[in-house]
Amino acid sequence: MGVAIKGDAVYVADTENHLIRKIDLLHKRVSTLAGVGEQGTDKEGGAMGPEQPISSPWDVALGTAGGEEDNVLWIAMAGTHQIWALFLADGKLPKGSDSKAGTCVRWAGSGSEENRNNAYPHKAGFAQPSGLAPAPHEPWGCLFVADSESSSIRTVALKDGAVKSLVGAERDPLNLFAFGDIDGKGVDAKLQHPLGVTWCSEQNLLYVADSYNHKIKVVDPKAKQCSTVAGTGAAGDTVGPEFNQSYFNEPGGLCVADGGRTLYVADTNNHQIKVLDLDSKIVSLFPISTDCTDAIPTRSSGTAKAPLLPKSAARKHMSAVAVSAGQTLTLSLTLTLPEGVHLTEGAPSCWTLSAEGNEWLLEGQTLMGDISDLSRSLRVSTKVPLALKTQHPSDEPSITLSVFVYYCLDSGSACLMKAASFTQPLHISALAGEEEVTVAFAHTL
Template sequence: MATCSLNDLLGLQSPLEGALQEAESQEERERLVLEYLEKVNGRAAGLRAPDFSPGLEWLNTDGSLSLYRALSGKLVVLDFFTYCCINCMHILPNLHALEKRYSDTDGLVIIGVHSAKFPNEKVLDNIKSAVLRYNISHPVVNDADATLWQELQVSCWPTLVLLGPQGNLLFSLVGEGHKENLFLFSSMALKFYKERQEIKEHRIPLRLYKDSLPPSPLLFPGKVVADPSGDTLVISDTGHHRILVVSKDGQILHTIGGRGSGWKDGGFSECLFNSPQGVAIRGNTIYVADTENHLIRKVNLDTLTVSTVAGTSNQGVDKEGGAQGEQQPISSPWDVAFGAPGVLWIAMAGTHQIWALLLEEGTLPRGSLLAAGTCIRFAGSGNEENRNNSYPHKAGFAQPSGLAVCSADPWNCLFVADSESSCIRSVSLTEGAVKHVVGGERDPMDLFAFGDIDGKGINVKLQHPLGVSWSHKEGILYVADSYNHKIKTVDPKSKSCVTLAGTGTAGNVPGPSFTDTSFNEPGGLCAAEDGRLLYVADTNNHQIKVLDLETKMVSVLPVFSAESADVVDSALPLRINNPKLPKSTPNVRLAPLSVSPGRTLHYSLDLKLPAGAKLTEGAPSFWFLFTEGHDWLLTGQKTYGEIGTLTKPSQIEVTLPLQFPSADPELRVGVCVYYCTEGTLCMMKSVSFLQPLHTSTRDTSGSSTAPLLLSYAF
């Protein structure tokens, strides 16, 4: 069967597009499309699309699909996309709306054809995460080698190709902003082919990948910031469409939104977000980049309310700005950062620019006096480029996704993670000049200069970095090198870049050292004010990882709801410092045990969860030993351990010292369990076992013959 490319279709479709622009009514537009279909249908035999290559990986289906078998008799919309592309994200709402209007039984099927830009995007597991993150419910094929892309001669992301019921090429829509024509072409094509009885109503066998997603306290967390006081963290729980304010130990203090996606201001329990990303906190105020709502939101922790301060909820195309916040349309804000005085900086990924929201009256570098509330472009022409320039409006960015303000001399700048150019840039807060720091390439049009190479300046290669954080204490920049699954450091003075943590392979192993630890597309990070801890939003692992920069240890922040704020230390479960249990923890007093110096005690934990509950992945449960006034008991002991499963009870051993400095001590065993039931948050429950020990003059040294059972039902 002969096939053709989009270039063969161009000569037919171009006159139609010109005529549609001149049409004065919807009726005329529909007539023009039907006349076009008559013409193109007559050439159907010569305008056939190639079929999907055999052996490709499919998602959201029961198996592979064929244009000329399973999809025969359907109007097929091919969406050529790559999941890093902001423009591809912009058309997803249009595709969702089209799916809502026309189902497969109506004769329309959408197929996502994933054609990767970055090597990391060719991996099926990473595409799975994107399908979940963007709530894609139509079939997706991993065309990792871009075979269909090349056969059809597709030239850019996104591209939509509409096929008729015989696999014949009908229309092509390149780029975003074609919703009206997408619906017009689809509705007229269905009408045209239904009248010819060529549309079939059979169902396409779907098996949505999202149905296999287990419950999790976090879902694709995008960004994390620490309050300067160090007491709280703010997490954009992007997949749950909410903002969480948690203690440094992980206890949820405020849940803001999360009842589904949408736009609604008001109290914390009634407000709605849509895939929020960047967050910035100052005092009792949080600003949020509400990405897919195209809004900047303000969270007031005093009044427990959310309000909109910039954006109209419609995706903006304005690349200049200057209106008051709520009258100014904006496009996919991805990160926010506080500047001084009174400026909120915005990484406007959708228009490839850096914007500013004036929180109070003031001026921007090289600018005039602006009224409070003004939302305006500061840097970036709006062209997707890696172009540096002394004049900020002439510079070009490529999907800026992470911001960090550095007020220290000599920089006084805004560091930018410019994701699509795979480099780190700086924007002077004195004169506005945009400069290169590391990564990318000298050619401003080359957006394919990526890799995983440490070094200096232009020799550094990153892969789609999404987050940056400035360490005031160390004077270095931390970078979430997202598609390399690494955390790196950049010294802006020497322009040197080195890997701090991560194996370079996607995974979820909090290893014994930074280089043994694995991440999965970390999207944001934040250095604590004291410089000791680095918090990482490990996005595809649905976790916040904590890197202790002094001990070089890594832990997972357990995110949980609890009745008491008096919780265990944040670095658990991989290390324990001064562990504490909630005040409400039940205490189980065991029968006194007669012991002699040198004896080894064996305990076995027998724990029971509520029916249907499971231990929470990513917040490992654990036990630990402690005493009150008898620390000598624990000298040389293993004082904590993880509880990985309930089917194989955890074993605890305590070898008593040869000398007892005091008589009748008490040994305590603390247990913290994180578990989830379907549809709930991860809950933390705890129990404490108290074991009185009575010294004995009789020689009972050596191991006990059977373990002592520590049993409790949560």
């Protein structure tokens, strides 16, 4: 769910795989630093990362523990309700023993799901910690924790691991139902399932993604004051002219930039990144586009990788068509967009033609191309091989045309990707036939 970046390295909390991964941007390589790929139940740790089972890591943050700067990766271990440490270099936890690089070990939290504060980190209790934000400099010297199931923001002292409450929840450590939507001080403030936190060191403020309240809030840790920044409290996707007229839908993450002037919000259920200008109080959408690298207008090599068809894609199985060896088969597809949308400029809308299980039909290759204009039909042609591989194909070999279309609402409030596949079975005859066979069909995205 969460990431931390240093130089060319991106550290990833791979939640559902129960792994901590590292992406090397320079060498384009992904490696596993901790976890075995299955959910663990160990609440102590201490093994080398790739040998240490872990449970639903939700966020990661770089920190320093008894060694060189950024020698440890703090982990919000939601599955065991704890905060763990993965040593990237030799170091030492507060009041702990020396740890070698690669060691993955529990730092704070007993493993019981509760909202228990304690000066001894192993006796404290968390409830699905989901977000981390380090504030290493004095007078803070702590790790801020979004403790989602207790609906609170907690702190873990970097000098000794003491766990304290900042805002939210209530004084009974076993009451995990003290949620609400109230701006206030300390325990009088109420949140509901906060997921993400980010620290603005320039202004000494902590921003919170208050997920189930559909709001962005800010905490002044000195005053222990929690206040609403943006959102109405209702789920929606309207980008209003002002913060209090803008809607979110379970925002899950955020990042502060530009010296505290800009806040980027992962508006999860709206599938958007929203940008909050904290000076002008204006919300806008962050434009997202990617270069089209997979879709090329000519026949690809056999090793080219086509985009993967998502589970949500529409899949249609066509009626078989009779073709002859050496004949050209053309698939003519008319695609229609919904009303009020347009193709996303610069996005990699494309088509692919494949023959899984009967690769000989396309000479072991994949046809790929761009989709840039839907005002006319998409025409994809291929020639049926003269030499039929009768010993390999099924009784009805088939080819599949897949489309991947990116489009945005004309209102600018959202962009989507829709995919669909059309499988065309073939009755192939060795006898000569017409020069070309065209199959025409249509689909509304």
